[in-house]
Amino acid sequence: MLVIALCKGRYLEPSLSMLSRANIRFPDYVEYGAADVGVAGRDVIMESRADLLQPLDLNFGHCRIAVAGPEGAHSINGSDHPTVRVATKYPRITLDYYNTRGIPVEIIALSGSIELAPLIGLADRIVDLVETGRTLKENGLEIVEIIAESSARLLVNRAGYQTKREEVLGMIHALEKVVQCESSI
Amino acid sequence: MKAFTQIPPGTQILIGRAARRRRVLERVICSVFEGWSYEEIIPPIFDYYDVFIKGMGTGPEEQIYRFIDREGNILALRPEFTSLVAKTVATRLASAPRPIRLFYSGEVLRFEKPKGGRQREFAQIGIEHYGGIGKTSDVEVLLIAVEAFQRLGVPAFQINLGSVDFFGGIVDRMELPAGQIGELKDILNVKDQSGLEALLETLPLGDRRKEILRAIPHLTGGRAIIEEARQLVRNPRSVEALDHLEHIYSIFERFDLAQHLTIDLGEIRGFDYYTGILFRAYVRDLGFEVASGGRYDGLPSAFGEDLPAVGFSFSLDRLEQMVTPALSMPDPDAISIDADNGFEQALQHRRLGKAVKLCL
Numbered sequence: 080m081l082v083i084a085l086c087k088g089r090y091l092e093p094s095l096s097m098l099s100r101a102n103i104r105f106p107d108y109v110e111y112g113a114a115d116v117g118v119a120g121r122d123v124i125m126e127s128r129a130d131l132l133q134p135l136d137l138n139f140g141h142c143r144i145a146v147a148g149p150e151g152a153h154s155i156n157g158s159d160h161p162t163v164r165v166a167t168k169y170p171r172i173t174l175d176y177y178n179t180r181g182i183p184v185e186i187i188a189l190s191g192s193i194e195l196a197p198l199i200g201l202a203d204r205i206v207d208l209v210e211t212g213r214t215l216k217e218n219g220l221e222i223v224e225i226i227a228e229s230s231a232r233l234l235v236n237r238a239g240y241q242t243k244r245e246e247v248l249g250m251i252h253a254l255e256k257v258v259q260c261e262s263s264i
Numbered sequence: 265m266k267a268f269t270q271i272p273p274g275t276q277i278l279i280g281r282a283a284r285r286r287r288v289l290e291r292v293i294c295s296v297f298e299g300w301s302y303e304e305i306i307p308p309i310f311d312y313y314d315v316f317i318k319g320m321g322t323g324p325e326e327q328i329y330r331f332i333d334r335e336g337n338i339l340a341l342r343p344e345f346t347s348l349v350a351k352t353v354a355t356r357l358a359s360a361p362r363p364i365r366l367f368y369s370g371e372v373l374r375f376e377k378p379k380g381g382r383q384r385e386f387a388q389i390g391i392e393h394y395g396g397i398g399k400t401s402d403v404e405v406l407l408i409a410v411e412a413f414q415r416l417g418v419p420a421f422q423i424n425l426g427s428v429d430f431f432g433g434i435v436d437r438m439e440l441p442a443g444q445i446g447e448l449k450d451i452l453n454v455k456d457q458s459g460l461e462a463l464l465e466t467l468p469l470g471d472r473r474k475e476i477l478r479a480i481p482h483l484t485g486g487r488a489i490i491e492e493a494r495q496l497v498r499n500p501r502s503v504e505a506l507d508h509l510e511h512i513y514s515i516f517e518r519f520d521l522a523q524h525l526t527i528d529l530g531e532i533r534g535f536d537y538y539t540g541i542l543f544r545a546y547v548r549d550l551g552f553e554v555a556s557g558g559r560y561d562g563l564p565s566a567f568g569e570d571l572p573a574v575g576f577s578f579s580l581d582r583l584e585q586m587v588t589p590a591l592s593m594p595d596p597d598a599i600s601i602d603a604d605n606g607f608e609q610a611l612q613h614r615r616l617g618k619a620v621k622l623c624l
Contacts, residue, residue: 133459
């Protein structure tokens, strides 16, 4: 028997990816072996650093994790202040990103409406998921740099992969076919 | 004040049944190790920081608890046993006859996120086999792991066996910079196909080589996988690794144990010190590996002696979460004795080896 973790209503809603992004704790279910297989956005996996197999890109929910700032901002730095203030729901990704560029960062961890932070002077930049860029535009923001591309991934627990291999591989192959079919349309 | 009312994150306290379960588990596994002529080593809980850096490599260094003694030496609480044992074998046991078989049991400390029932201080029990013939000693340690699972009454355990040489032989010839090899390993370790495609586009490799890399995440299974892998590689290092894995697989088949063994050529995770086979063991319905190990021939040479070495350890904190007959700990049966004037009776029972409980 395979235990599959899915977000509620995931395949019913047209915006499937939105739910997986909303469900931050999702990879934990799979990492802890409560579920053998699950689905989550690459952004969530990167942020949680869960130790999981990610054998399949499900090819939906495409978006980008990006640094954004007020229109006309061309650098991931903020003002001339040496430390840049960044609002985000991805504190780890943000910290890694700025650290590897040698830029001191002060992270303001928010859970929603990140795009409002620069407007009210809470932050110089934001790191957020960008799908179409419309929300950014509506708030007078634009992408400065793209950190990573994200889409929905199939996750498999390492122990489940070994102890229920036939079932897990069967499922991966079945899903692989669906993904191939859909992308060839 | 926090110090008097809270425990520091990462610590845990075992009491009563949980403590008894720990000891029973330890005894069962020790008896298996002793049954294969392994002798116990009780190494110190701290040593020079550099000892562990030599062993673990520079990746996990931030996980090491280190401190400075009054003379200014940098010391560390042991994050694993293998480096300590390797150092002991190369120094204190330099003139002891080979092979040397040792087992250990104790706590290690790593500053990492507590997960899978394992805190920052956790218990490891394992073996180290030094100076043996590679082929034979690899099989020996794997069979010992199997026996331990069987004695613990674990029905569905799975040993996932790979080799750093299969992958090593492939990338040796690609002459990629270390950074890209690291990236490639990270991607293969999570079997991330789309990530691999994206990386392959940036690598200056021919189609055939790319095909080999694409195949690696799928090379997991039984004997057929070894055959499949043979079609892909011709370099001696990879071919030798496959011969060796096939040898091990045949022995498991011969003793009717093949259902517990999975060959996984995409399994290339682990400390830098691994040089040959490496393996992890899983049990059904527990999300994390319960044992891991492999071959690390280069490690003793870091301490001055070139010696082949192989070993593995169990994570006791994780094994304890399994429910098996050996581990279902009943409360001890004790004869209740009225404490007033009861000492004579109590001593009598104790002489016969019976458990007593004085009632006040």
